[in-house]
Amino acid sequence: MTKMTKKSNLPTKLCLCCAKPFxxxxxxxxxxxxxxxxxxxCRRAAKTDDRSKP
Structure with missing residues (x-):
């Protein structure tokens, strides 16, 4: 059985839409x-924002 990784050790990124870490x-x-x-x-919101820009 594999050893579990703690959530604090997982890689994170910042969301391009809401700027929150995930x-x-x-x-x-x-x-x-x-x-x-x-x-x-957030993906849908970013997609609609891209379409509304001229």
Whole structure:
């Protein structure tokens, strides 16, 4: 059995939309380098903001 990693030892990033820190999740392990937003809500909000700019 593998040893569990404490949450404080996980890598973190800042969300580009809300600027809050978020931690690595197992579902992001293959594409952690490309993850930019902390949630679907922030991803959608950023997408709509991009469309409203001229």
């Amino acid at each position: 931690a690595w999740r197992k579902k992001w392990q293959r594409d952690w380098e490309t993850v930019r937003y902390c949630s679907e809500r």
